[in-house]
Amino acid sequence: MDQTLLEIRDMRIYYATTLGNYKVVDGVSFNVNVDEVLGIAGESGCGKSTLVEGLLRLIVPPGHIETGEVAAPLITDDETTNCDLLSLTEEEFRRVRWKEISYIPQGSMNSLNPVAKIEDQIVDTILAHSSFTRQQAKKHVSELLEVVGLSPEIARLYPHELSGGMKQRVIIAAAIALKPKLVIADEPTTALDVTIQKMVLQTLVRIKKQLNCTIIVVSHDMPVHAQISDRLVIMYAGKVMEIGPVNDIFGNPLHPYTQGLIATIPSITRERKRLRGIPGTSPSPSEWPSGCRFHPRCERVMEVCQQEEPKLREVSPGRFVACHLYL
Amino acid sequence: MKKRAILAYILKRILLYIFTIWGAFTIAFLFFHMVPGDPIAAYVRSMQQRGRTISGGENLGQEYRKMMGLDGPLYVQYLHYLENVVLRFNLGPSFIGFPTPAEKHIFLALPWTIGLLGIATLIAWILGFALGGLVGWKRDSPTSSLLTNLSLVISQIPPYFIALALLFIFAYTLLWLPRRGAFDAAIPKGFTWAFIKSVIRYGTLPALSLVIFALFGWVISTRSIVVSILGEDYLVYAKAKGLTGGKILRAYVLRNAMLPQVTGLALSLGFVLNGALLVEILFNYPGLGSLFRDAIGMLDYNTVQGIMLMSIVAVLTATLLIDLLLPLVDPRVAREGKT
Amino acid sequence: MGMRVLFARSKLLVIGLAILLFLVLVALFQPLINKLLIGDIDPITMGSFDSYLDPSPQHWLGTDRWGRDWMAQLVLGLRYSLVIGALAGSVATLIGVIFGFIAGYKGGMVDSTLRTFTDMILVIPSWPILVTLAAYIRGLSIPTMALLLALFSWPWGMRAIRSQVLSLRSQPYVDLAKVSNLRDLEIIFTELVPNLLPYLGVSLASATVGAILAETGLELIGLGPGGDIITLGLMINFSLGWGALALGKVELVFPPVLCLILIFVSLNMINMGLEEAFNPRLKRVTGG
Numbered sequence: 028m029d030q031t032l033l034e035i036r037d038m039r040i041y042y043a044t045t046l047g048n049y050k051v052v053d054g055v056s057f058n059v060n061v062d063e064v065l066g067i068a069g070e071s072g073c074g075k076s077t078l079v080e081g082l083l084r085l086i087v088p089p090g091h092i093e094t095g096e097v098a099a100p101l102i103t104d105d106e107t108t109n110c111d112l113l114s115l116t117e118e119e120f121r122r123v124r125w126k127e128i129s130y131i132p133q134g135s136m137n138s139l140n141p142v143a144k145i146e147d148q149i150v151d152t153i154l155a156h157s158s159f160t161r162q163q164a165k166k167h168v169s170e171l172l173e174v175v176g177l178s179p180e181i182a183r184l185y186p187h188e189l190s191g192g193m194k195q196r197v198i199i200a201a202a203i204a205l206k207p208k209l210v211i212a213d214e215p216t217t218a219l220d221v222t223i224q225k226m227v228l229q230t231l232v233r234i235k236k237q238l239n240c241t242i243i244v245v246s247h248d249m250p251v252h253a254q255i256s257d258r259l260v261i262m263y264a265g266k267v268m269e270i271g272p273v274n275d276i277f278g279n280p281l282h283p284y285t286q287g288l289i290a291t292i293p294s295i296t297r298e299r300k301r302l303r304g305i306p307g308t309s310p311s312p313s314e315w316p317s318g319c320r321f322h323p324r325c326e327r328v329m330e331v332c333q334q335e336e337p338k339l340r341e342v343s344p345g346r347f348v349a350c351h352l353y354l
Numbered sequence: 355m356k357k358r359a360i361l362a363y364i365l366k367r368i369l370l371y372i373f374t375i376w377g378a379f380t381i382a383f384l385f386f387h388m389v390p391g392d393p394i395a396a397y398v399r400s401m402q403q404r405g406r407t408i409s410g411g412e413n414l415g416q417e418y419r420k421m422m423g424l425d426g427p428l429y430v431q432y433l434h435y436l437e438n439v440v441l442r443f444n445l446g447p448s449f450i451g452f453p454t455p456a457e458k459h460i461f462l463a464l465p466w467t468i469g470l471l472g473i474a475t476l477i478a479w480i481l482g483f484a485l486g487g488l489v490g491w492k493r494d495s496p497t498s499s500l501l502t503n504l505s506l507v508i509s510q511i512p513p514y515f516i517a518l519a520l521l522f523i524f525a526y527t528l529l530w531l532p533r534r535g536a537f538d539a540a541i542p543k544g545f546t547w548a549f550i551k552s553v554i555r556y557g558t559l560p561a562l563s564l565v566i567f568a569l570f571g572w573v574i575s576t577r578s579i580v581v582s583i584l585g586e587d588y589l590v591y592a593k594a595k596g597l598t599g600g601k602i603l604r605a606y607v608l609r610n611a612m613l614p615q616v617t618g619l620a621l622s623l624g625f626v627l628n629g630a631l632l633v634e635i636l637f638n639y640p641g642l643g644s645l646f647r648d649a650i651g652m653l654d655y656n657t658v659q660g661i662m663l664m665s666i667v668a669v670l671t672a673t674l675l676i677d678l679l680l681p682l683v684d685p686r687v688a689r690e691g692k693t
Numbered sequence: 694m695g696m697r698v699l700f701a702r703s704k705l706l707v708i709g710l711a712i713l714l715f716l717v718l719v720a721l722f723q724p725l726i727n728k729l730l731i732g733d734i735d736p737i738t739m740g741s742f743d744s745y746l747d748p749s750p751q752h753w754l755g756t757d758r759w760g761r762d763w764m765a766q767l768v769l770g771l772r773y774s775l776v777i778g779a780l781a782g783s784v785a786t787l788i789g790v791i792f793g794f795i796a797g798y799k800g801g802m803v804d805s806t807l808r809t810f811t812d813m814i815l816v817i818p819s820w821p822i823l824v825t826l827a828a829y830i831r832g833l834s835i836p837t838m839a840l841l842l843a844l845f846s847w848p849w850g851m852r853a854i855r856s857q858v859l860s861l862r863s864q865p866y867v868d869l870a871k872v873s874n875l876r877d878l879e880i881i882f883t884e885l886v887p888n889l890l891p892y893l894g895v896s897l898a899s900a901t902v903g904a905i906l907a908e909t910g911l912e913l914i915g916l917g918p919g920g921d922i923i924t925l926g927l928m929i930n931f932s933l934g935w936g937a938l939a940l941g942k943v944e945l946v947f948p949p950v951l952c953l954i955l956i957f958v959s960l961n962m963i964n965m966g967l968e969e970a971f972n973p974r975l976k977r978v979t980g981g
Binding site: 087121126129132134137138139141142152155156185201 | 590592594595685
Binding site for chain 3: 512514632646658
């Protein structure tokens with residue numbers, strides 16, 4: 028029986044702007060199991076990056092977490108009064124950061140401090156969360172760099188002296204520095220060329236095996252999920268549309284949106300057929316469509332879809348879908 | 355490989371420095387030979403206005419010209435200029451203390467100006483940087499807003515005016531501090547505690563004027579740089595890493611703010627010197643400022659030219675020194691150009 | 694652009710403009726104000742009144758050493774200071790805009806050379822050079838002085854224009870215009886200029902501040918245009934020369950100081966306000 032690492036309940040992240048309230052994440056709930064690779068998929072603007080930023084409590088004004096609860100009893104200490112990550116104090120959560128939950132941000136190129144050596148940037152985190160000495164921390168950094176396939180000598184270099192791929196690997200090395208229970212990777216392959224993409228994915232798989240950690244991978248790129256995710260959460264317009272094991276989703280997509288996503292993947296092996304995109308354009312967070320948010324673009328739309336929002340329902344063990352076709 | 359880049363950078367800067375100094379000296383030379391009005395005639399005129407007659411008339415003018423290398427075709431004068439002024443800073447005799455060479459007066463006054471300016475600028479920069487960093491870091495607090503608005507206003511007031519206000523309050527009304535001079539004339543000069551104390555006492559108001567003006571300017575500029583740094587990706591990442599606020603402020607925010615602010619310091623020196631010279635005049639401080647006023651009053655061509663050139667040299671040299679320190683502040687500098 | 698929209702975009706800009714407008718109006722109506730203050734007497738004529746009178750309803754700031762109404766001179770000085778400043782600022786802006794435009798539009802070597810040249814001018818201490826030039830040029834008329842002041846004030850404007858031209862040059866609509874075969878000059882006038890106007894304002898404001906600062910610097914050492922022209926800086930010079938501080942007659946020293954500060958503050962507010970209003974990325978964050 029899978030243990031639950033995170034229980035995300037009704038996460039809502041809103042941005043208050045002069046043009047209106049942007050409900051970027053609007054009621055998302057799902058579980059993350061221990062030791063799995065959970066993929067979050069969906070097109071740009073569906074709120075998946077914002078969701079994980081919310082999990083990491085990195086949302087800045089004008090954005091804020093409107094409501095939500097992230098129960099994580101395995102992560103929080105016995106000392107804290109509750110196990111909801113979102114209601115810990117800043118200082119309590121700071122102690123949780125990196126040691127339990129680490130982050131591989133989108134566009135890692137710019138995440139490194141330009142005026143500090145690579146080594147120092149990882150050492151400072153190690154020192155902040157453990158009782159290592161500086162010497163020990165430096166040695167650990169060398170080992171980490173080797174794990175991701177980099178020469179330990181680059182530890183003394185500055186970020187501008189590294190290539191994009193090298194910087195990405197440094198970020199990954201930093202993410203595993205404290206052997207966290209959870210690693211959140213946001214679009215780890217975007218804006219990289221294909222060879223580096225492959226290398227990054229292989230590195231992620233390798234570290235998962237070595238560390239036995241849980242990984243959340245956010246990507247709009249379905250093939251990425253096909254390669255490394257165990258389970259998939261499909262998001263659209265700030266809500267969850269479908270959840271299930273990755274093979275199931277690829278083999279038998281239930282939600283029309285998921286079907287559309289799968290259909291956009293070109294296949295090298297099977298017969299050539301015309302690629303179909305999903306008609307229409309993504310809606311704007313300032314004005315989500317009524318009822319089911321996908322209804323304007325859905326091929327199998329029914330009258331009820333425009334009026335009532337479908338709830339996420341478990342149609343078979345571990346398989347969830349939010350669509351009137353299945354209610 | 356890195357060493358070579360830094361060496362190349364240093365070499366480039368030094369060459370630029372030498373070239374600029376040569377350029378400035380040459381332009382000064384050209385200006386003075388193309389300016390309508392003959393400095394010698396002007397001097398003679400000003401002497402006559404004071405009721406003194408110049409015996410020897412025309413001949414004396416010629417003599418002066420020859421003495422100061424102002425006769426002969428232009429290129430001869432230029433060569434004379436290069437040899438004496440540029441290479442040896444031999445300016446010729448001064449009028450204000452004839453026949454003492456002009457450069458002697460200048461070298462006597464220079465330490466006072468550099469001391470005043472140097473100390474004031476350093477204090478203002480360090481305090482302004484730290485304060486501006488804090489204000490930018492905690493920019494939502496009411497104290498920050500107050501400080502920011504205050505700084506916005508004060509930083510626009512030229513140091514001369516600040517000096518006037520300080521002078522009036524502390525020297526004329528409260529009588530806490532002296533009005534003019536750099537030290538108590540009654541105390542013998544030397545490295546005695548009494549003399550040093552008097553130097554500090556007399557230098558307080560002039561230095562304070564310069565500090566107040568510059569400090570609030572640094573607060574504003576540092577604050578805006580910090581605010582823009584706060585929006586950078588690596589700041590978000592630093593927070594995600596669970597580092598403490600203090601550590602992030604020091605190692606991530608302030609260290610990145612240093613480069614533009616140190617560069618800014620170098621660029622501001624000319625401006626600061628302008629203010630310092632005027633403040634010196636107000637306080638009759640025995641630096642280049644007062645010397646300049648006296649020399650201008652007498653149309654002492656050599657001294658005036660010398661002070662002008664010395665000001666340029668001083669600023670360019672200080673800028674060079676700061677530029678040479680830059681690679682220490684930000685490792686990206688030794689690359690081709692700055693970021 | 695409606696006033697209300699402008700106000701919403703930047704309070705600074707509107708307040709700055711208001712203060713400046715007030716000062717300009719005072720300068721414009723100087724003859725009238727003078728009449729109200731002291732009747733038909735020319736404010737700079739000596740001996741019109743008794744010397745060193747204390748402030749009173751007849752003489753709001755009292756009189757100076759030569760028996761001249763100080764308030765009337767303040768208004769006159771404001772007028773001259775603004776005129777000289779505006780003139781010098783305009784000349785400086787013209788030079789700065791030309792250089793900035795060429796540098797931004799042409800790019801490459803031209804840009805590098807111009808930028809280095811401009812930076813050099815900014816770094817070098819301008820006051821000693823200005824004073825020296827002013828001392829040796831015989832007869833400083835207002836136009837000559839304006840030119841002199843512009844000499845060191847133009848870099849401030851040049852940078853603003855240059856950076857804006859650079860960023861505009863790579864905008865898609867400029868490329869589009871190039872593709873549709875418009876000549877260089879046409880592109881300049883139809884596409885670039887309208888977007889440059891706020892930056893022109895910034896240039897003008899900065900250059901004017903620089904010019905008035907330089908002008909004050911010259912007058913504090915007594916090197917103004919002289920003659921009958923009285924400016925705020927000259928007033929400060931005079932009053933200090935009379936030992937007004939020692940005499941306790943602060944009303945002679947500080948009003949011109951405050952006037953100048955007001956001019957600087959209003960111009961800088963306009964400067965910052967323009968950047969605020971027309972560079973939305975700086976202030977408002979629209980999230981999403």
